[in-house]
Amino acid sequence: MTDTAPTQVPSPAAADQFSGGPGAVTGKTPTPTAGRSRRFGGAWLATLPLIAFFLVGFGLPATAIVIGAFTTSSDAPDGGGSFTTANLTHSLQGAYATSLWGSVKLSALTALLGTALGLPLAQAVVTSRFRMLRESVLAGSGVLANFGGVPLAFMFVATLGNSGELTKQFALTKHGWSLYTFTGLSVVYLYFLIPLMILTITPALEGLRVQWREAAANNGATTLQYWRYVALPILLPSLLGGFVLLFGSAFAAYATADAMVGSSIPLVSLQIADALSGNVLVGQGNVAMALGLDMIVVACLVMAVYLPLQRRSAKWLS
Template sequence: MSSSRSRGRLGALPLLAFYAVVFGVPAVALVVGAFTVQGRPSLANVSQSLQGGYLTAMIGSVRLSAVVAVLGAVLGTFLAYAVVTSRFTLLRESVLTASGVLANFGGVPLAFFWIATLGNSGVVSGLIGLPSGSLYTFWGLVIVYLYFSIPLMVLSMAPALDGLRPQWREAAANNGATAWHYWRFVALPVLAPAMLGGVVLLFGGAFSAYATANAMVGTVVPLVTLKIASALTGDVLIGHENIALALSLDMVVVAGLVMAIYLPLQRRTSRWLQ
């Protein structure tokens, strides 16, 4: 037994080395650079990243990601439930296939698609009388992000919804439980890990997105990813050349806090999946 474990650990060494190079080295460089100013240890970069326009951009990114995550999770879960419970196999397969495509459709092509459709000179915006510039706002960006977030939530929730056994509903009904009691005490606790994981996934996708927002809103909507790109291209103060690293570290901290909230809840609810 011990020899097999040793061979298993040796087999994992190449993978661990790969992770150390791909993730470990950039993480160390990020932290060191964030706390370094002109070759000396300093908190100036981190302090600067939490002030003025940088702080506004961070708050804007968190707000945008939270709204997209919540709306995408709710709408995606309802759509996934409708697809899973449908009697039409073709509809289920078509929606899941389309979700797999749309979940990976982003960047500049997605921005061009929406601008050509609902932009100032878009094909549809003139027909419905959409106010000029409404797409290039916070809520316009939310709608565009939902375009790939809802399909991603459908893909996350469909397997979990398939795991709901009909016998559980029958057992609940035989014990006098209403539909509300079934969803409150049986179905939702089972689905909670998948739903929470989907929310975290959507939050991370919206929080880290750059190309779509850059092509659509530019500096109209303050986002931390746009600030990082601006800092990398030289739009920084003298002595704060590593401000982009500090902003990136702030993003890592926010993502870590989100995961710190998710993991305890996931452990608490995972017992329903046993």
């Protein structure tokens, strides 16, 4: 009696492959490039509404500012519309240059203080064991970061103004305090810049890994050494990003300063408002456009420093 091997019946799928049926192997497989092209094409289509909104909301005003900065205004002797660089020249001279420098100083100082004060507060929130406290602080920061304008100015005038409650209670005027100075305006700006910094830096603090602190402790590093040699170098790009955001918020602020100090403190945003309202010399109506272009240039220079560092930080925190 001889053994015979069992006959193997090919499965329907295998039969289809040999017979050219539905499961047949045709030798044509989708390439990775084709898949990526389809994904990128769909992504671009999904972002078209955002791109259109950006072009309308930011592109058109920016184009109008650039055109206005390099053309004569309608009240010029030639009727307006002629190419000129006089607007930019005037925007960098005299009171306009003083206001631009004043805005840069105020924004840099308040952004630096907001970054320095917001970091430890955000760290306290991140490391807190009380979830209710953390959520309350973050929710409150979201509200305070967007609280500004005339209501904020009125609140500080009623509290720390010449006749404010705290001013009278502690006799602050006798100690040289005045809300309507550069220092007073800086304090007002910190009211919304510090909460904004807490919201900005909290995700980066959450990205610090526990293993890094443990490794530093195992190698004998103190808490101060860990922050100096490990945490702060990693957080530096994020801190600079928060500084840039705070700088931009303070640089563009208008309503709070206008309602509180008026023109007693030279700021470029107030100068633009005066120029748009007609408080300029004849033929210099487009100086406001040149001042706006100066602000755009300052913002672009600050962003040019921030973006390369942000990419470096993302590699560590990802």
